[in-house]
Amino acid sequence: MSHIVNTAQEQAWNGPEGTHWARHQGRWNAVNEGFDEPLLTAAGIGEGHRTLDVGCGSGQTTLLAARRAPRGRALGLDLSGPMLAEARARAARENVGNADFTRGDAQTHPLEAAAFDAAISRYGVMFFADPEAAFGNIGRALRPGGRLAFVSPAEPELNDWLVAMTSLRGILPVGDVGTPGAPGMFSLDSPDRIRAILTAAGFTGIAVDRAEAYGTWGRGAEDAAGFLLESGPGRHFMDRAEAPVRDRARRALTDHLRAHETADGTVRLRSAAWLVTAAR
Numbered sequence: 419m420s421h422i423v424n425t426a427q428e429q430a431w432n433g434p435e436g437t438h439w440a441r442h443q444g445r446w447n448a449v450n451e452g453f454d455e456p457l458l459t460a461a462g463i464g465e466g467h468r469t470l471d472v473g474c475g476s477g478q479t480t481l482l483a484a485r486r487a488p489r490g491r492a493l494g495l496d497l498s499g500p501m502l503a504e505a506r507a508r509a510a511r512e513n514v515g516n517a518d519f520t521r522g523d524a525q526t527h528p529l530e531a532a533a534f535d536a537a538i539s540r541y542g543v544m545f546f547a548d549p550e551a552a553f554g555n556i557g558r559a560l561r562p563g564g565r566l567a568f569v570s571p572a573e574p575e576l577n578d579w580l581v582a583m584t585s586l587r588g589i590l591p592v593g594d595v596g597t598p599g600a601p602g603m604f605s606l607d608s609p610d611r612i613r614a615i616l617t618a619a620g621f622t623g624i625a626v627d628r629a630e631a632y633g634t635w636g637r638g639a640e641d642a643a644g645f646l647l648e649s650g651p652g653r654h655f656m657d658r659a660e661a662p663v664r665d666r667a668r669r670a671l672t673d674h675l676r677a678h679e680t681a682d683g684t685v686r687l688r689s690a691a692w693l694v695t696a697a698r
Contacts, residue, residue: 422523424497424547427601431498438649440500443476443508445635445645450540452631453569453691454482457540460695461567466490467535470559472524472568473497473542477505477517483538484509484517490535494519495527496542525552529559536560539568541691545601553619560698566621569691570606572628576690578678579635583651585674589667590655612694621696629693632686639675642685643668 422428430436439446457479463469467490469483474494484492494517496502502519509517520527525548537556546552556566574580586592606612609626616624636642646652647668656664678685 421526422497423526424523424545424601427545427547428497428523431496432500434653435650436498436500438653439498440476440504442645442649443478443501443504446476447478449633449635449687450631450689451478452633452689453540453629453693454479456629456693457538457567457569458482458486460565460693461536461538462565463487463536463538464490468533469493470495470529470534470537470556471542472537472539472556473545474502474505474519474539475542476501477508477519479538479540480505480517480519481509481512481514483536484514488516491516491518493517493534495522495524495529497521497523525555527555529555531558532561532564534559534561534564536565536567538566541569541571543568544570544603544605547601549605549615550618553616553621557620557698562698564698566616566694566696566698568694569629570612570694571604572607572690572692574604574607576630576688578687579646579689582671582674582687583646583655586655586667586670589663589670591658592651592655606692609692612692616694616696621698623695623697625695627693627695629691630688631691632688634684635678635687636675636685638683639672639679639685642675642678642687643671646671 463486467487469492471480471494474480480494
């Protein structure tokens with residue numbers, strides 16, 4: 419494994435958060451799978467293409483890319499040991515032999531020059547300590563004319579899961595979603611910033627288009643509330659509250675999510691994202 423400079427994110431994704439995502443990979447795929455087809459189509463992956471999946475997590479998009487390229491290969495790159503272990507196990511279980519996974523920092527990992535036809539990412543590029551350096555490294559790994567395609571969250575207020583969490587202000591110490599420009603879920607919510615970073619990293623033909631998808635967050639409002647409060651920001655806020663306050667927050671979030679229950683009882687929430695494409 420190469421030298422890792424993004425140490426804060428390495429610590430986060432190899433701790434409780436990475437373990438949670440690995441354990442609940444099926445649920446997270448149900449949350450985000452609505453972006454898979456648009457992402458892979460935008461990447462233009464052909465039968466013999468070599469694809470780099472940045473921030474691949476537990477490997478959902480890596481395996482999909484590998485299946486689209488039966489005469490090619492797909493490489494998943496991520497900082498998280500727990501999620502990569504799940505990705506490798508899933509590839510073996512599903513007999514996908516043209517998918518590989520490696521642990522490394524996209525900013526510094528020694529990717530072979532011009533080795534890939536496409537680079538993709540589903541919600542994996544918002545956590546770079548130095549986005550320009552990371553995208554520059556990714557760009558050098560693409561062949562001339564190679565295609566970059568990724569999905570990153572758009573405006574926070576258009577993401578139902580975050581609206582649900584911010585409804586708890588006054589009960590839990592819910593803060594902002596992150597410092598502007600710092601690594602985090604909404605670090606690339608500005609199309610102008612995306613274009614500036616990719617231009618500086620050497621990409622051309624940059625397009626930033628809005629994409630929306632509904633994901634399944636739970637088998638009912640109570641189940642979905644528990645999932646939201648046990649992961650990421652929810653767990654952080656709950657850990658800072660006393661037991662009676664946590665119970666109150668869980669009840670309030672459950673009530674909020676009842677409006678999102680469908681006829682079959684599942685909770686469906688909208689996610690708004692930018693679908694970004696560019697060329698090497």
